[in-house]
Amino acid sequence: MYRSISPRQFATTTEIPRENLEKVHFNEFKHLLNDKNVVVIDVREPEELKELGTLPKSINIPLGEVEEALKLSNECFLQKYGQNKPQKATPIIFSCMRGRRSETAQIKALQLEYKNVKNYVGGWEEWAEKNKKE
Template identity: 40%
Template structure:
C-alpha cells in the first residue's frame, strides 16, 4: 500500500502536539524563515536537502541540531511557503530512500492563517 505523500494542517498539528519522532523540515529561504516559522521546525533550504540527508548522522546533528532520521522514519515532513518546494524536497527524500517522507502542502501560508499569526 502506498503511503500518502502529503499531510494536512490538522494532521501536522496533531503530530506537533504529541509526537517525539516528528522531524519537520522548513525548506524555505533564510529570509522567509526569519519572518516566521512553524515551532519546532528545522531549517534546511530546498537546494541543500539532498546533501543534508546524504550526510553522516554525526555531521547532520552537528549542523542542524537534531538527530538524522532513519530511512524508515515514520514522521518526516517537509514544508515551504505554499507547497511547491516542499513537494520537491519530499520527492528528493523519497529518491534517497525516505519512504514515509511527506509534504505539508498548505505550507507556512496556511499555517500562519490558521494560527492567526
C-alpha cells in the same frame, strides 16, 4: 515505453508519480506536531523564516541543501543542524511557503530511499493564517 537516460541520471533519478506522494493537511499536521518521532523540515530560505516566522519543531534545511543534508553522516548532520539526522524510516514532514518546494524535497527524500515522508501542502501560509491571534 522506454526512454533513453544516461547512466548518471539512472543512478540519481527515480520517477515518483505525483499521485503516490503523501500529503498532510492542517489538522493532521497540527496533530502530528505532538508526535516526538516526527521530524519537520522547513525548506524555505533562512531569510523567509526571519521575515515571516517558523513552524514549531522544524529544522530549516533550504531546498537547495536537502539532498546533501540527507546524505550527511549523523555526526555532520547533528553538527550542522543541531539535531540527529532522520533515519530512513523516521516520519518526516516537509514544509515550505505553499507546498511546492516541500513537494520537491519530498521527492528527493523518496529518491534517497526515505520511507515515511509527507508534504504539508498548506505550508507556512496556511499555518500563519489559521494560527492568527485574534
